[in-house]
Amino acid sequence: MPVQERIQQPRFLADAMLGRLARRLRMLGLDVLYDPDADDHLIRYTSRRESRLVLTKDRRLAAILGSDAYLVYGSKVAEEFTSLVPLLRHLACRFDPLSRCMDCNEKLTSMKHAEAEGNVPRYVFASCRDFMRCPKCGKIYWEGTHSGSMRKGIELMLEEARGP
Ligand SMILES: [Zn+2]
Incomplete structure (x- = not known):
């Protein structure tokens, strides 16, 4: 997906390990799909079908997805969020809390x-x-x-x- 399109309306897909982060991002009004039962296959399929950027801590999955994934770091949700900040700024995310x-x-x-x-x-x-x-x-x-x-x-x- 072209970067321009993402800037207009960034949409995300959080992998199974990032449920708490997904809720935090939703609190800010960001569009974040999260399905704890989704496997890598479904994540790839949904990402492509809905043009969603995959948020994951899984290096292997991130490598497979390439530019369709963003590698999240951190063991606590606050650290995970901090690792996302460069991306959120790059995308100029429009926040709409609550x-x-x-x-x-x-x-x-x-x-x-x-x-x-x-x-x-x-x-x-x-x-x-x-x-x-x-x-x-x-x-x-x-x-x-x-x-x-x-x-x-x-x-x-x-x-x-x-x-x-
Ligand atoms: Zn609801």
Whole structure:
């Protein structure tokens, strides 16, 4: 896939070892497919079919995929993220934090306030105006779904990815 196309709308595919990293990238609004059961064959097939850049720690797989893969380093998820920063900058990724379901990778859609009644705790319904829903799993998100520490984590990731 031409680099230009990736810059417009980077799409990723995380291999089986990178589930936690995939969730973090989704928190930032990036499009990251992740299937813990996908084998190398399926990863290669999906990468080609959907023009997705494969994120992997597997040197052998990265070598096979060539420019369709990016080798991730690190033993902790924060280190894995740091190893991705040069790529994120190169791709000029457009971040849109908390716009995507962390479980499914689907873009969240807004829902009417009244629709949330009975589907979220009463105090949440009473105190929040804006609700978003995952069209795939139905999970409802609202301001406060993400804890303070998670929001802090998102801020730190954005700072790191955007650079000085
Ligand atoms: Zn979902």
